[in-house]
Amino acid sequence: MTQSEYDVVVVGGGPAGLQAALTIGRVHRSVLLLDAGTYRNDPTDHLHNFITRDGTPPAQFRAEAHRELATYDTVTVRSEAVATVAPTGDNAAGDGFTVTLASGTQVLGRRVLLATGVRDTLPTTPGLADLFGSVVAHCPFCHGHEYAGGHVAVLGNGPHASRLALLVAPIASRVSVLTDTGPLDAPTVSLLEGAGIFVRDGAVTGVAAADSGARVSFADGDDEEVIGMFVTTALHQAAPFADQLGLALLPSGGIEVDMMGRTSLPGVYAAGDLAYVAALPMAFASVLTAAAAGMAAGAACVGDLLMIDHPAPVMA
DSSP states (O other), X not given: OEEEEEEEEEEOXXXXXXXXXXXXXXXXXXXXXXXXXXXXTTTOSOBOSSTTTTTBOHHXXXXXXXXXXXXXTTEEEEOOOEEEEEEOSOGGGTOOEEEEETTSOEXXXXXXXXXXXXXXXXXXOTTHHHHBTTTEESOHHHHGGGGTTSEEEXXXXXXXXXXXXXXXXXXXXXXXXXXXXXXXXXXHHHHHHHTTOEEEOSOEEEEEEETTEEEEEESSSOXXXXXXXXXXXXXXXXXXXHHHHTOOBOTTSOEEOOTTOBOSSTTEEEOSXXXXXXXXXXXXXXXXXXXXXXXXXXXHHHHHHHHHHSOSGGGO
């Protein structure tokens, strides 16, 4: 059964979706925020690198956002998952989209804003997943300072691993690159060792919690203890809506958007780490940048609806 119609339906209750709902609600457009209750930063205890919110638990951040949204009469928040999103008619005319919830209930949105994020796929090293979000991380801007003054390991043998090692070198007392699946080329080894970074070849067989942070075991040689470890994760869309709607994707699998979060399908917007402009090498994995993208996409929704509701010449 189809129920209420909204100016915008926002799918996803992380920082991008929350900020988008606030932006839309503040100009008294009707917006429905649908939150499935799962988030990319679920494994971590605190968010970082967000001015005034550095060290805030993610659940607290969301709770405060919900309290703020509750003060706006045109904002509705529902804790429900979405099954499908499909065009209802001629989007250019504002016919919009039918959003079917997991419960079978349907809602209509003149515009849809996707903020469902991505999911991290970790290397298969035993024990790594158990420590992800605390001792093991992927972003030094989010977690690097917490490892200050200790031995930090970087797992991997690609260019990104070398870049991570160089980035965290000023933070740590010692940095080790654990090549795991194959040695680095000689110029890279020379560059890293010249920067005071240790390179250890050989397969990593496991990672386990230790008093210092983690104990790393190897196929050959002694274990090493580290205060923290950085890994490169593979990213995947956390929801199927980009495929359902046939949205243009970038080589990384991210949704291609313009600077205001518009996707290749008129009436559909995307914000957060699931989408980015083609000029960037990748999406910024940050609560702050996700919220900023949500604000831009929310404003674009309002502006585009304004053009539909009040066409020409004054709006040209």
